[in-house]
Amino acid sequence: MSIRLPAAVTAAVLSLAVSGCSSSNLLDDVVTSSVGPTSHTASDRECLARAMFFESHRSSREGLVAVGSVVMNRVKSEEYPDTICGVVAQKKQFAPGVMTRKMNSKALxxxxxxxxAVLKGERHPKVGNAKFFHTAGLKFPYKNMHYVLVAGGNAFYEKRSRGQRIRSQSQLAAEGRVENKAAPQVAEAPAPASQPQVAEAQASAPQSEALSFNAPTPTPRPDSIGALIKKEEQSASAE
Structure with missing residues (x-):
């Protein structure tokens, strides 16, 4: 016996099927989310690409889109500049030289x-409203860091108020919210010599905290983009 569905229901089912097939095949087991396209200039495009290029370790497209999602979250936040270049150029927020270094790579x-894709509206759904990230595997004494994703060698997190649920990096790995479902090695990192130990009673990540931390990074499994860049780096070191 055949069942005839109303036209509206049929259209909704077809829409879901198409959207499920349109996700990038470079995002393993991740369905991308989207918003409306962002009006931008050529400079905005370059600034966004620079942040994604230097901050994602270029190990995967997932990591690139995650960094791009954070940049766009900051642009729409009243706490940060309202332009892409303004956000990326903020002091001590992104990688040193992010606005001036050359982006030399065949994967560019x-x-x-x-x-x-990010400018057209693509977002990493697990980043959500997060506006912060640091090198994956590092641990800090702050009690307001709620982790949402590990991708591209970075751990992405939100800053939450007292009393709200907090997820650690270890819990994040246990829930499978890591790139390629491979949990990073989480190790206790020594505090920088210039940074005093923060007492637990006062532990709260400062709003001005830099996004990048110069520390050893667990090596994520590269996709086609990361593999290409890794090959270039090996060739350069051999010369």
């Missing part, structure tokens, strides 16, 4: 394509 077209 892939990076630019990922930046274009």
């Amino acid at each position: 077209p892939d990076v630019m394509a990922a930046a274009d």
Whole structure:
């Protein structure tokens, strides 16, 4: 016996099927979310690509889109500049030289394509409203860091108020919210010599905290973009 569905229901089912097939095949087991396209200039595009290029370790497209999602979250926040270049150029927020270093890589077209996708509205759904990240595997004494994703060698997190649920990096790995479902090695990192130990009673990540931390990074499994760049780096060191 055949059942005839109303036209509206049929259209909804077809819409879901198409959206499920349109996700990038470079995002393993991740369904991308989207918002409306962002009006931007050529400079905005380059600034976004720079942040994604230097901050994601370029090990995967997922990591690139996650960094891009954080940049766009900051742009729409009243706590940060309202332009992409304004956000990326903020002092001590992104990688040193992010606005001036050369982006030399055969994978640059892939990076630019990922930046274009973010400008068109693609977002990493697990990043959500997070506006912060640091090198994956590092641990800090702050009690307001709620982790949402590990991707591209970075751990992404929100800053939450007292009393709200907090997820640690270890819990994040246990829940499978890590890139390629491979849990990073979480190790206790020594505090920088210039940074005093923060007492637990006062532990709260400062709003001005930099996004990048110069520390050893667990090596994520590269996708096609990361593999290409890794090969370039090995060739350069051999010369």
